[in-house]
Amino acid sequence: MTTQDGQPLIHARGLVKRFGELVAVDAIDFDLQRGEAFGFLGPNGAGKTSTMRMIGCVSPVSEGTLRVFDLDPAEDGVEIRARLGVVPQEDSLDLELTVRENIIVYGRYFGLARSVLKQRADELLDFVELTERAKDRVEPLSGGMKRRLTIARSLVNEPEVLLLDEPTTGLDPQARHVVWDRLYRLKRQGVTLLLTTHYMDEAEQLCDRLVVMDKGKIVAEGSPRELIERYSTREVVELRFADDDGRPEDFSEWTDGLVSRVEPLPDRVLLYTDDGDAASHGLHERGLVPESILVRRSTLEDVFLHLTGRSLIE
Amino acid sequence: MSEVAAHTRLTPWPRSRPAGLLIVERNAMVYRRSWMILLSGFFEPLFYLTFFVYPLGDFIGGVTLGDETLEYAAFVGPALLAASAMNGAFYDATNVFWKLRYGKVYDAMLSTPISPGDVAVGETMWAVVRSLLYSAAFLNILLVLGLIESWWGLLILPACFVIGFGFAGAGIAAVTWMRNWQDFDLVQLVMLPMFLFATTFFPLSVYPEAIEWLVQALPLYHGIELIRALATGDVSAFQLVNVAYLGLMGIVGMKIASRRIDGLLLK
Ligand SMILES: Nc1ncnc2c1ncn2[C@@H]1O[C@H](COP(=O)(O)OP(=O)(O)O)[C@@H](O)[C@H]1O
Ligand SMILES: [Mg+2]
Numbered sequence: 001m002t003t004q005d006g007q008p009l010i011h012a013r014g015l016v017k018r019f020g021e022l023v024a025v026d027a028i029d030f031d032l033q034r035g036e037a038f039g040f041l042g043p044n045g046a047g048k049t050s051t052m053r054m055i056g057c058v059s060p061v062s063e064g065t066l067r068v069f070d071l072d073p074a075e076d077g078v079e080i081r082a083r084l085g086v087v088p089q090e091d092s093l094d095l096e097l098t099v100r101e102n103i104i105v106y107g108r109y110f111g112l113a114r115s116v117l118k119q120r121a122d123e124l125l126d127f128v129e130l131t132e133r134a135k136d137r138v139e140p141l142s143g144g145m146k147r148r149l150t151i152a153r154s155l156v157n158e159p160e161v162l163l164l165d166e167p168t169t170g171l172d173p174q175a176r177h178v179v180w181d182r183l184y185r186l187k188r189q190g191v192t193l194l195l196t197t198h199y200m201d202e203a204e205q206l207c208d209r210l211v212v213m214d215k216g217k218i219v220a221e222g223s224p225r226e227l228i229e230r231y232s233t234r235e236v237v238e239l240r241f242a243d244d245d246g247r248p249e250d251f252s253e254w255t256d257g258l259v260s261r262v263e264p265l266p267d268r269v270l271l272y273t274d275d276g277d278a279a280s281h282g283l284h285e286r287g288l289v290p291e292s293i294l295v296r297r298s299t300l301e302d303v304f305l306h307l308t309g310r311s312l313i314e
Numbered sequence: 315m316s317e318v319a320a321h322t323r324l325t326p327w328p329r330s331r332p333a334g335l336l337i338v339e340r341n342a343m344v345y346r347r348s349w350m351i352l353l354s355g356f357f358e359p360l361f362y363l364t365f366f367v368y369p370l371g372d373f374i375g376g377v378t379l380g381d382e383t384l385e386y387a388a389f390v391g392p393a394l395l396a397a398s399a400m401n402g403a404f405y406d407a408t409n410v411f412w413k414l415r416y417g418k419v420y421d422a423m424l425s426t427p428i429s430p431g432d433v434a435v436g437e438t439m440w441a442v443v444r445s446l447l448y449s450a451a452f453l454n455i456l457l458v459l460g461l462i463e464s465w466w467g468l469l470i471l472p473a474c475f476v477i478g479f480g481f482a483g484a485g486i487a488a489v490t491w492m493r494n495w496q497d498f499d500l501v502q503l504v505m506l507p508m509f510l511f512a513t514t515f516f517p518l519s520v521y522p523e524a525i526e527w528l529v530q531a532l533p534l535y536h537g538i539e540l541i542r543a544l545a546t547g548d549v550s551a552f553q554l555v556n557v558a559y560l561g562l563m564g565i566v567g568m569k570i571a572s573r574r575i576d577g578l579l580l581k
Binding site: 009018056058060077078079081082084086088090091092093094095096097101105106108109110111283 | 319333340343344417418422423424425426427428429434461536579580581
């Protein structure tokens, strides 16, 4: 019944999701191994949620192969769902129940005994630091608290894989860090995580391995570091100009021989190079004077830009 | 801090109990806080009887069924009980509308081992439970007023269960087709005439034969026949037809609802 060691927990080949004419997920392949934190990084509309819903057995597969725990979602959806934890993109908390009741009732859906659940709910509320709100209604909680409660709830059945669809979208920076911290602890405890995000910093922080997704397709796969090494340079020089008059039409004459690639964006120009300081020094010597120069390390944002010509967050 | 990760499996699998019961349990937890609504199930029929049925009875006298003459209240009381079992179940079932269209409760449930069929069964059973609570309150009033004349009356509550089940199933199915408030008005357009014409206030014999057939096709007619027979003791094999009609309606309704919920939520 359980997966053998070495066999992936989730296995997809040529996986397709269609909504009428629209192809939301366009023949993707991936494998999730036990114990890893795996991410789907992509902008809105890339097909991340559609993929997660197929894995969660709440959306039928249109075409291709999908195996979860070596079971077929179309046949064994009930058993698969019993072994998954799900944090959906939109919170689906029960607004008619209290914080603690949300965990207990959700656990009951898995057929767990009330006596087990009472203790489990207290542990989980402690884990997400919501013990003080246990008896409160859900509605007045902040976005970050609701998210943490949803995470606590998803752990009630001790899932073998935790699916997180955009776990911190819409949260303020502080609330995001609290959520990241909890997810990081789960990862250390050996929980297998599968998450989607359109934040490159989230992907870098949490994922051991990720795929970059765009328009339903997987365009690259690897660890954050591998992806940056493969598709970007070590450093990036960001140039901003006060007005369009000061900004050259053609950069090649200024940057030839100095950098490996130029990416002009509407509000700034990105220069890809392994030595940012040397490049900005060189520009200065050639007499180019932008309003500001910033040298930074390459990120997954640069990888995405290189692969698709667009930025992650429009 | 204790570890929250999976080391040993907590989840008993496969499940042993019907999952629909878990939804009844969830609803009961929510409902605990609003049990006062039940009082309406008690007072509403009391007002009906006091201010409408008894005065009307004084005005028109009794009702003759076969060779027996009944006090008017003894004729209408059981029918009102059947209608109350119907309304309790049907309108409770249509409350599912909000959960289905606007709430996320079912999205959460369906990401657990709960399936659309469990939701349909669970919400139907819950509507039946609530309807039975109203029916029990109402039955008490009829007993106190001496409007139950036979020992067959012991079967009235089980009969209310059958009526509640039939209309709860129909209600759950109906609600999956509704999109907005206008659709609720359409439902009213069916329910109110049915309440008035299904022999609630006068016997079938007042209608011309063609209309008699139409009335006999109404589900509430079968509910009323069932309760009235048990209350007066004038029981026949026709009551088995009543039970079969209502039971089938409930089962078919649940099946339709299960399919529709699947189609609506699992896209
Ligand atoms: N239920 C649906 N019906 C029709 N189209 C849908 C539905 N869900 C998603 N889509 C479409 O599928 C595409 C992928 O959406 P989604 O999987 O939500 O992407 P993401 O989660 O990456 O933002 C989008 O174009 C979206 O509009
Ligand atoms: Mg999404």
